[in-house]
Amino acid sequence: MPEDELIAAIVQGMPQGDALVPTGDDAAVLPLTAPRVVVSTDVLVEGRHFRRDWSSGADVGWRSITQNAADILAMGAVPVSFVGSIVLPGDVPAHWAIAVGQGMAEACTWIASATGVPCGVVGGDVSSGNQVSVSVTALGDLAGEAVLRSGARPGDVVVHAGTLGHSAAGLALLSAGLSPDGDGAAERCIGTYRRPTPPVEVLDATQRLHALMDVSDGLLRDAGRMAKRSGVAIDFDDLAGLVDTEVYVVGQMLGVDPVPWVAGGGEDHGLLGTCAPGEVPEGFRVIGRVLEGEPSVTVLGQAPSGVTGWDHFSG
Amino acid sequence: MPEDELIAAIVQGMPQGDALVPTGDDAAVLPLTAPRVVVSTDVLVEGRHFRRDWSSGADVGWRSITQNAADILAMGAVPVSFVGSIVLPGDVPAHWAIAVGQGMAEACTWIASATGVPCGVVGGDVSSGNQVSVSVTALGDLAGEAVLRSGARPGDVVVHAGTLGHSAAGLALLSAGLSPDGDGAAERCIGTYRRPTPPVEVLDATQRLHALMDVSDGLLRDAGRMAKRSGVAIDFDDLAGLVDTEVYVVGQMLGVDPVPWVAGGGEDHGLLGTCAPGEVPEGFRVIGRVLEGEPSVTVLGQAPSGVTGWDHFSG
Numbered sequence: 036m037p038e039d040e041l042i043a044a045i046v047q048g049m050p051q052g053d054a055l056v057p058t059g060d061d062a063a064v065l066p067l068t069a070p071r072v073v074v075s076t077d078v079l080v081e082g083r084h085f086r087r088d089w090s091s092g093a094d095v096g097w098r099s100i101t102q103n104a105a106d107i108l109a110m111g112a113v114p115v116s117f118v119g120s121i122v123l124p125g126d127v128p129a130h131w132a133i134a135v136g137q138g139m140a141e142a143c144t145w146i147a148s149a150t151g152v153p154c155g156v157v158g159g160d161v162s163s164g165n166q167v168s169v170s171v172t173a174l175g176d177l178a179g180e181a182v183l184r185s186g187a188r189p190g191d192v193v194v195h196a197g198t199l200g201h202s203a204a205g206l207a208l209l210s211a212g213l214s215p216d217g218d219g220a221a222e223r224c225i226g227t228y229r230r231p232t233p234p235v236e237v238l239d240a241t242q243r244l245h246a247l248m249d250v251s252d253g254l255l256r257d258a259g260r261m262a263k264r265s266g267v268a269i270d271f272d273d274l275a276g277l278v279d280t281e282v283y284v285v286g287q288m289l290g291v292d293p294v295p296w297v298a299g300g301g302e303d304h305g306l307l308g309t310c311a312p313g314e315v316p317e318g319f320r321v322i323g324r325v326l327e328g329e330p331s332v333t334v335l336g337q338a339p340s341g342v343t344g345w346d347h348f349s350g
Numbered sequence: 351m352p353e354d355e356l357i358a359a360i361v362q363g364m365p366q367g368d369a370l371v372p373t374g375d376d377a378a379v380l381p382l383t384a385p386r387v388v389v390s391t392d393v394l395v396e397g398r399h400f401r402r403d404w405s406s407g408a409d410v411g412w413r414s415i416t417q418n419a420a421d422i423l424a425m426g427a428v429p430v431s432f433v434g435s436i437v438l439p440g441d442v443p444a445h446w447a448i449a450v451g452q453g454m455a456e457a458c459t460w461i462a463s464a465t466g467v468p469c470g471v472v473g474g475d476v477s478s479g480n481q482v483s484v485s486v487t488a489l490g491d492l493a494g495e496a497v498l499r500s501g502a503r504p505g506d507v508v509v510h511a512g513t514l515g516h517s518a519a520g521l522a523l524l525s526a527g528l529s530p531d532g533d534g535a536a537e538r539c540i541g542t543y544r545r546p547t548p549p550v551e552v553l554d555a556t557q558r559l560h561a562l563m564d565v566s567d568g569l570l571r572d573a574g575r576m577a578k579r580s581g582v583a584i585d586f587d588d589l590a591g592l593v594d595t596e597v598y599v600v601g602q603m604l605g606v607d608p609v610p611w612v613a614g615g616g617e618d619h620g621l622l623g624t625c626a627p628g629e630v631p632e633g634f635r636v637i638g639r640v641l642e643g644e645p646s647v648t649v650l651g652q653a654p655s656g657v658t659g660w661d662h663f664s665g
Contacts, residue, residue, distance in 0.1 A: 055386060056496050061424035061564050062390035062488075064496050071370060072387040074472065075377035076487060078435035080479040109376035120393035120485045157389065164395040165481040170435045172391060172487035173377070181371050181379050249376050264375075 036129040038161050044129070045121075045136035045159070050143045052116050052155035063157035065116050065174065073175030075106035081167040089209045092131040094229040095169055096138025100156075102251065103173035104146055105233035105304035109249040111182035111241040112175030114146055117156045119171040122164035132161065135169060142230075149235035152176070179242045182308070186246035187265035191309035193323035194244070194316075197234040199254060199277050200293060201227035203300025204285040211289060220284035233304040240316030244308040253299040255339050257307060258323075259332045265309075268328035273335055274298050277322060298339065351444040353476050359444070360436075360451035360476070365458045367431050367470035378472035380431050380489065388490030390421035396482035404524045407446040409544040410484055411453025415471075417566065418488035419461055420548035420619035424564040426497035426556040427490030429461055432471045434486040437479035447476065450484060457545075464550035467491070494557045497623070501561035502580035506624035508638035509559070509631075512549040514569060514592050515608060516542035518615025519600040526604060535599035548619040555631030559623040568614040570654050572622060573638075574647045580624075583643035588650055589613050592637060613654060 036044070051057040056064035077099070079085055085095050104114040119139060123132050139156050147154040187193075205228030208214065208221055215221050233249070241247055246265055250257045255271075262269045277297045278286070286293030309325050310316070332339060351359070366372040371379035392414070394400055400410050419429040434454060438447050454471050462469040502508075520543030523529065523536055530536050548564070556562055561580055565572045570586075577584045592612045593601070601608030624640050625631070647654060 056425070056498065060496075060498055060500075061421040061562075062388045062427070062490065064386055064388050064425065064492060067382070067385040067387060070382040070385045072380050072382060072489065073377045074380065074431065074433055074487075074489060076433040076435055076473055076475055078437060078475045078477050078485065080437055080477045083477055083479060106376040110371070110379065112377070116389065118389055118391040118487055120391055122393060122395055122481075122483055158391055160391055160393050160485070162393050162395045162398055162483075164398060164483060166437075166479055168437055168477075168479060168483060170393065170475070170485040172389075172433055174387060174389060174489075175377065177379060181375075183371065184375050247376075 041129050041132060042161050044133050049136060049140050050155035051157055052153040054155065054157050058157050065157065067176045068178050071177060073107055073110050073112040073177050074172060075103055076170065076172040077103050078168055078170035090229050092134030093138030093141065096135035097142040097230045099169045099171040100139050100142035101231050101233055102304050103171045105249040107173050107175030108233055108235060108238060108241065109247050109306060110175060110177065111179060111247060112177040113150050113152045113238060114173055115152060115154050115176045116174040117171055118158040119156060119169060120160040122162050122166065122168045124165055124167065125163060127167060146235055150238055182241055182244055182247040184246055184248045184261045185264040187261055187267050187309040187325045188245055189267055189325055189327040191245055191325040192312045192315060192321045193269055193271065193325060194308050194310060194319035195305055195322050196237045196319045197305025198227055198303045199305055200282045200296035200300045200303065202231055202302040203296035204282045204293065207289055208285060220281035221288060223281050224285050227303060231302055231304045234306055234318060237306065237316065237318035240318055243314055243316050244310045247306060247308040250301070250303060250305045250307050252301045254307065255298050255332050261307065262330040262332055266330060268326040268331045269323055270326055270336060271323035271334045356444050356447060357476050359448050364451060364455050365470035366472055367468040369431070369470065369472050373472050380472065382491045383493050386492060388422055388425050388427040388492050389487060390418055391485065391487040392418050393483055393485035405544050407449030408453030408456065411450035412457045412545045414484045414486040415454050415457035416546050416548055417619050418486045420564040422488050422490035423548055423550060423553060423556065424562050424621060425490060425492065426494060426562060427492040428465050428467050428553060429488055430467060430469050430491045431489040432458070432486055433473040434471060434484060435475040437477050437481065437483045439480055439482065440478060442482060461550055465553055497556055497559050497562040499561055499563045499576045500579040502576055502582050502624040502640045503560055504582055504640055504642040506560055506640040507627045507630060507636045508584055508586065508640060509623050509625060509634035510620055510637050511552045511634045512620025513542055513618045514620055515597045515611035515615045515618065517546060517617040518611035519597045519608065522604055523600060535596035536603060538596050539600050542618060546617055546619045549621055549633060552621065552631065552633035555633055558629055558631050559625045562621060562623040565616070565618060565620045565622050567616045569622065570613050570647050576622065577645040577647055581645060583641040583646045583648070584638055585641055585651060586638035586649045
């Protein structure tokens with residue numbers, strides 16, 4: 036299929052949010068509530084970030100949108116618009132790329148339903164290449180103040196919203212060749228791996244946090260970044276207490292300790308924040324404390340490797 | 351080099367424009383003059399859009415920024431910010447990717463010097479992959495009204511700013527194995543191929559145009575898109591009159607007719623517009639007329655293939 040036709044098929048029916056000038060001109064024009072914009076970008080590469088036998092085109096499209104949306108949420112802003120580029124080898128069928136677009140559209144509809152703000156994909160590019168990749172840029176509308184990684188204060192509690200370890204548990208199942216059908220714990224973890232659902236519903240509460248970031252590379256590693264930026268020490272509660280039932284069940288199925296999935300699994304795209312102890316917003320759970328001291332991350336006061344079995348920690 | 355270190359090396363010294371929150375958090379925050387933003391994206395893939403033996407890393411970085419900036423200019427907006435993703439095979443040296451970043455920084459500095467508005471690269475991503483690709487998203491600040499492709503009116507003159515055919519002439523030289531050193535016509539055309547220089551200096555004049563677009567796929571093809579969007583016919587003057595001396599000289603060197611480079615060569619990223627006959631802004635030259643009629647593109651009243659030798663026209 037020629038690129039012009041493929042682009043037309045992908046654009047067909049794509050939500051455009053509130054765009055003043057939608058896709059189709061040299062560039063799109065988007066309205067904002069204030070004269071400023073929030074922007075972030077990520078690329079997903081086949082074999083590195085996804086496998087086509089583990090994720091459908093629509094799954095990859097969903098993930099490309101939601102993981103970028105999580106970065107916008109992590110600033111306390113509303114994801115309002117996306118642009119994306121797809122690189123596609125000649126042997127990948129056009130319907131795979133069209134499905135990427137459909138997954139992007141589904142994710143936009145899901146995000147808009149949670150924020151109440153229209154959201155769409157307003158531009159893009161398609162090119163041939165040797166390897167599938169999907170790069171997406173997200174734009175956010177910031178009504179309040181940006182919530183930064185650097186705002187954690189000693190005395191704060193550390194809070195988290197969203198799933199933890201579900202995506203890693205799902206990936207572990209797929210890596211073990213297990214891909215059950217149904218509605219059990221395994222299926223739901225695989226579902227989170229394929230289609231992460233960042234906690235869009237806590238958006239309004241983010242303005243009450245002192246610091247905030249997206250957990251994309253693992254809880255302990257990302258907490259290390261927050262500790263460094265804020266100049267504080269972060270001490271987590273017992274991570275075993277953060278193993279949700281579904282993640283526990285998958286650990287049992289595979290005969291492995293699920294705590295490393297919670298400690299080091301990325302790509303659930305939950306939100307990690309800090310706030311005053313008496314001001315924990317709905318939707319967040321307390322998972323640790325912010326302390327004075329050199330930037331560091333501990334679990335129950337000990338270095339992570341000793342308590343989690345996970346020794347890949349590097350700030 | 352680990353990705354974290356590579357990203358740090360690329361970010362080092364990267365201009366940040368007027369960013370309220372620069373690169374380094376989950377997302378950047380940018381100020382705008384009005385509550386709206388202009389956005390466009392493009393991907394460059396090795397072997398498809400560039401060759402590493404023909405373009406340096408810095409050339410690819412420059413081009414990734416300027417070709418996206420041209421899309422922003424083509425809306426009548428000021429390019430103020432970019433984000434970019436680089437996919438890099440393991441056998442490409444880190445210094446090549448660092449050079450991409452340096453070329454991006456140089457392009458931002460060049461754009462800012464022409465617009466008077468600070469401009470930078472405020473975010474990005476780096477991933478390993480099988481093939482080099484660079485995808486960039488540009489953000490623009492729109493003080494006036496967006497100038498669309500759909501605004502051409504019968505009675506308008508067709509105008510152009512920037513180079514025409516220089517990039518195609520440079521590519522033809524490289525394809526012929528010719529890459530002379532020096533400061534002649536050949537070197538300057540190759541220079542335009544490697545580092546296109548869209549006519550940023552005409553930005554203020556764009557608000558006086560009725561229609562505007564970036565010429566990225568060739569003058570006749572892009573004019574066909576404008577004709578279709580505007581519901582008009584576009585008739586060009588003699589294209590031989592648009593062959594600049596440098597392009598003519600390269601045609602002589604290679605023993606070929608240079609008119610097809612003007613008619614069909616993309617990637618000079620000039621600006622194609624229309625305006626009232628008495629209101630041609632400085633920096634633009636008149637190259638045709640807008641007529642009533644079914645959307646079409648002609649040259650001196652004839653179908654392009656008969657007069658240009660270029661028969662690849664497809665609206």
